[in-house]
Amino acid sequence: MFSRKHTRKIYAVLIIAALAFPLISNNTYYITMLCLAFIYMIVAFGLNFITGMTGQVNLGTAGIFCIGAYTSALLTTKTFISPWLALLVVILFGFVIGIALGYPSLRLKGVYLSLTTIAFGEIVRQLVNNMTDFTGGAHGVRAIPPYCLFGFELNTKLRLYYFLLAVTIMFGLIAYRIIYSKWGRVFTAIRDNIDAVDTCGISSSKVKIIAFTLAAVFAAIAGGLYAHYSGYINPSTFTLNLSVSFVVMVMVGGSGTVLGSVLGAVLVSILPEMLRFLGNYYQIVFYILVFICTILIPNGIVNVFLERQKTKALPEKN
Amino acid sequence: MKNILRVESLTKRFGGLVAVNDLSFEMEARSIHSLIGPNGSGKTTTINMINGTFPPTGGRIYFGETDITGMQTHKISTLGIARTFQNIKLFSTMTVEENLKVGGHSRLAPHGVVSYLLNPVEARKEENKLQVASEEIIAMLRLEDIAKSVVASLPYGKLKIVELARALMSRPQLLLLDEPAAGLNPSERAEFIDVLLKVFESGIDLFLIEHNMDVVMNISDKITVINFGSKIAEGDSASIQNDPEVIKAYLGEKYIMI
Ligand SMILES: Nc1ncnc2c1ncn2[C@@H]1O[C@H](COP(=O)(O)OP(=O)(O)OP(=O)(O)O)[C@@H](O)[C@H]1O
Ligand SMILES: [Mg+2]
Numbered sequence: 001m002f003s004r005k006h007t008r009k010i011y012a013v014l015i016i017a018a019l020a021f022p023l024i025s026n027n028t029y030y031i032t033m034l035c036l037a038f039i040y041m042i043v044a045f046g047l048n049f050i051t052g053m054t055g056q057v058n059l060g061t062a063g064i065f066c067i068g069a070y071t072s073a074l075l076t077t078k079t080f081i082s083p084w085l086a087l088l089v090v091i092l093f094g095f096v097i098g099i100a101l102g103y104p105s106l107r108l109k110g111v112y113l114s115l116t117t118i119a120f121g122e123i124v125r126q127l128v129n130n131m132t133d134f135t136g137g138a139h140g141v142r143a144i145p146p147y148c149l150f151g152f153e154l155n156t157k158l159r160l161y162y163f164l165l166a167v168t169i170m171f172g173l174i175a176y177r178i179i180y181s182k183w184g185r186v187f188t189a190i191r192d193n194i195d196a197v198d199t200c201g202i203s204s205s206k207v208k209i210i211a212f213t214l215a216a217v218f219a220a221i222a223g224g225l226y227a228h229y230s231g232y233i234n235p236s237t238f239t240l241n242l243s244v245s246f247v248v249m250v251m252v253g254g255s256g257t258v259l260g261s262v263l264g265a266v267l268v269s270i271l272p273e274m275l276r277f278l279g280n281y282y283q284i285v286f287y288i289l290v291f292i293c294t295i296l297i298p299n300g301i302v303n304v305f306l307e308r309q310k311t312k313a314l315p316e317k318n
Numbered sequence: 319m320k321n322i323l324r325v326e327s328l329t330k331r332f333g334g335l336v337a338v339n340d341l342s343f344e345m346e347a348r349s350i351h352s353l354i355g356p357n358g359s360g361k362t363t364t365i366n367m368i369n370g371t372f373p374p375t376g377g378r379i380y381f382g383e384t385d386i387t388g389m390q391t392h393k394i395s396t397l398g399i400a401r402t403f404q405n406i407k408l409f410s411t412m413t414v415e416e417n418l419k420v421g422g423h424s425r426l427a428p429h430g431v432v433s434y435l436l437n438p439v440e441a442r443k444e445e446n447k448l449q450v451a452s453e454e455i456i457a458m459l460r461l462e463d464i465a466k467s468v469v470a471s472l473p474y475g476k477l478k479i480v481e482l483a484r485a486l487m488s489r490p491q492l493l494l495l496d497e498p499a500a501g502l503n504p505s506e507r508a509e510f511i512d513v514l515l516k517v518f519e520s521g522i523d524l525f526l527i528e529h530n531m532d533v534v535m536n537i538s539d540k541i542t543v544i545n546f547g548s549k550i551a552e553g554d555s556a557s558i559q560n561d562p563e564v565i566k567a568y569l570g571e572k573y574i575m576i
Contacts, residue, residue, distance in 0.1 A: 182434075195403075198391040214431070
């Protein structure tokens with residue numbers, strides 16, 4: 001069993017390992033995989049506020065990720081403004097989408113909210129796919145320029161790796177601070193008993209929108225990073241499948257924790273490689289693992305080892 | 319005497335059912351006012367309208383001079399009305415202390431997310447305020463030994479006190495209590511009465527729904543009795559105990575004959 005002090009040591013070890021990894025292994029393939037895992041982590045940190053903490057489903061994250069990626073890609077390839085400036089626009093869009101997606105969540109619950117978010121993700125993908133003149137349609141956007149930092153172009157695998165690691169650590173810190181703060185408490189309170197939240201003088205509607213907005217800003221930024229990391233994007237990446245993967249990262253990794261999102265993102269992006277020898281059976285094995293985890297450890301792997309397990313809400317007694 | 323709460327011709331219909339019917343009463347400041355009545359007579363519905371869970375079908379509610387009819391729950395709470403629930407509503411995966419801190423969130427920690435992230439000093443100050451306030455209330459209600467326990471692991475009797483403690487964190491002027499002693503054994507109940515009196519003495523007015531007559535008769539300054547949503551009697555405990563309408567409502571017609 002680990003307490004919060006222990007988890008800090010775990011973070012330290014993980015960060016050191018991540019810093020040292022390229023020095024030990026020069027397998028660029030793994031480095032590329034980890035870069036993707038870092039980007040996914042940022043999405044998972046954000047989604048954790050909604051799905052991991054306030055307990056609401058969001059199956060439209062790929063749509064937000066997509067908007068982030070295309071906004072940055074199109075701005076930098078069509079108008080030649082710098083990726084950093086584009087990032088500001090991406091954040092703004094994340095903000096707007098978060099509020100727009102948060103509103104339905106005030107009225108809709110469970111299955112209906114899931115459907116709304118699925119529809120949102122698919123609408124975004126279809127729009128991007130069909131507005132060929134503007135987005136390049138199925139051909140995608142090519143030759144997306146890399147970020148520049150202190151006069152260096154982040155165009156080598158190694159530079160990208162350390163850049164993304166630094167950004168991910170930053171967002172991990174932000175997420176950590178929010179989780180273990182009054183906000184984290186209020187998010188969890190919404191999942192536990194939403195009526196009581198309003199009785200405490202807190203507008204549960206406002207808090208839900210805050211959670212959606214945080215998640216959307218994180219996902220949009222991650223999308224922007226993704227565009228400049230891969231240099232080429234097309235709509236086939238941003239499917240419902242990807243949205244489901246994000247939920248898997250949060251819930252199987254460990255809801256309500258940063259460590260859970262880290263583990264989940266690594267699992268989802270590395271596991272396919274580890275299970276490669278299975279060939280076509282990979283997907284089956286992966287989803288069997290998800291199936292088993294969901295039933296046996298609904299709060300995710302990390303929470304099994306954390307000192308205070310999140311127990312399920314009490315049944316209402318009347 | 320000044321009123322802290324005034325309800326005028328309050329009515330609530332659920333489809334064809336009239337849960338509360340043209341109910342009016344006044345609660346004096348610095349008093350303990352009880353609302354009693356048989357099961358299903360509309361007591362919880364009345365509290366739900368006062369605290370903004372749903373708007374009334376008709377009538378008005380005044381908190382002091384302020385018309386709070388139909389206001390949102392969180393606004394009513396910040397004005398100074400806190401409540402507890404008949405079917406305890408706690409944050410069950412969180413500790414007692416964390417529950418209390420959520421209770422104090424809007425009074426002691428009103429800063430937004432961005433300012434929280436950008437200003438760690440202010441953030442720490444807010445957290446300290448919440449810590450101090452929750453420790454005070456934990457000490458007052460003698461919850462020290464369970465402060466760090468997760469709520470889901472606690473016995474029913476403790477949950478009632480924790481919910482009261484959370485309600486106190488907003489430092490309300492008026493506290494609405496929906497059957498706070500229900501499900502407690504007689505010794506727990508006696509202890510609870512002590513706690514309630516302590517709360518009252520700390521300056522908070524109590525509006526109490528209760529089935530246990532020992533609690534109601536001992537501590538109420540004024541009692542309003544309702545049956546089928548309508549007021550049938552009002553007065554101090556002595557007059558209520560001898561009111562034929564009340565006896566009829568509680569015990570049935572035939573007992574009156576004897
Ligand atoms: N949200 C609701 N929708 C429909 N009917 C309701 C609702 N809330 C209460 N009622 C009905 O209104 C009537 C009054 O209910 P209420 O809960 O106010 O009674 P009560 O006096 O609190 O009873 P008890 O002593 O059992 O708690 C009951 O017939 C109940 O079924
Ligand atoms: Mg009731």
